[in-house]
Amino acid sequence: xxxxxxxxxxxxxxxxxxxxxxxxxxxxxxxxxxxxxxxxxxxxxxxxxxxxxxxxxxxxxxxxxxxxxxxxxxxxxxxxxxxxxxxxxxxxxxxxxxxxxxxxxxxxxxxxxxxxxxxxxxxxxxxxxxxxxxxxxxxxxxxxxxxxxxxxxxxxxxxxxxxxxxxxxxxxxxxxxxxxxxxxxxxxxxxxxxxxxxxxxxxxxxxxxxxxxx
Numbered sequence: 241x242x243x244x245x246x247x248x249x250x251x252x253x254x255x256x257x258x259x260x261x262x263x264x265x266x267x268x269x270x271x272x273x274x275x276x277x278x279x280x281x282x283x284x285x286x287x288x289x290x291x292x293x294x295x296x297x298x299x300x301x302x303x304x305x306x307x308x309x310x311x312x313x314x315x316x317x318x319x320x321x322x323x324x325x326x327x328x329x330x331x332x333x334x335x336x337x338x339x340x341x342x343x344x345x346x347x348x349x350x351x352x353x354x355x356x357x358x359x360x361x362x363x364x365x366x367x368x369x370x371x372x373x374x375x376x377x378x379x380x381x382x383x384x385x386x387x388x389x390x391x392x393x394x395x396x397x398x399x400x401x402x403x404x405x406x407x408x409x410x411x412x413x414x415x416x417x418x419x420x421x422x423x424x425x426x427x428x429x430x431x432x433x434x435x436x437x438x439x440x441x442x443x444x445x446x447x448x449x450x451x452x453x454x
Contacts, residue, residue, distance in 0.1 A: 244344065249267065251346070252265035255283075255348065256283035263351075264285060264349040266285075267344055269344060270342055270344060275426060276296075277293045277294065279295070279296075287321065288321050289383055290383050296385065299314070301392075302422060303342055304423055312333075314329075315331075316328060316330060317330075319349065322381075322383070326352055327352065327381070328350045329347065330347070332347075395418070395422070412438050420452060
């Protein structure tokens with residue numbers, strides 16, 4: 241086991257003690273051949289109901305698809321859990337010193353659900369009328385790769401803006417391009433599910449993939 245991973249685990253333990261049971265720390269190992277079980281360490285997993293051996297998040301798949309030189313840490317963004325918690329999340333990419341390749345992802349997810357309720361209560365007492373600024377919908381944190389693939393497929397349909405039954409070829413190609421860019425095809429046997437969802441053969445799916453790349 242690498243010294244880097246041991247150090248990350250040490251940091252995870254320290255942060256979870258510092259910020260308490262509302263702070264989940266997750267380490268994803270990207271050095272493994274299969275990413276279906278990328279979580280190698282977790283503190284306070286009860287927040288997202290994840291555990292050791294669970295699969296990657298959307299951001300992990302995106303990382304594997306990108307040029308390492310283009311990857312930047314993402315700090316202080318909102319996510320949500322299946323049971324409705326709102327989390328303030330940060331994702332740190334840990335690189336190999338010589339190659340710059342991302343070997344580990346160190347994620348911090350702090351449950352701010354109760355703080356948001358408190359904020360709303362305070363606003364009702366101290367706030368004043370002003371134009372509401374819409375918030376970006378927090379991304380859902382999934383527990384396994386099947387749920388993650390379902391989310392990505394749903395996002396591809398939302399991107400096109402119409403149900404699959406009404407999509408033409410160009411729109412299906414656009415949806416499949418999004419799935420490819422999001423890393424969906426890194427998930428084992430994802431091609432079977434995606435081709436079935438879009439009502440096309442595996443041969444047609446890979447033809448659309450070639451079209452989207454060109």
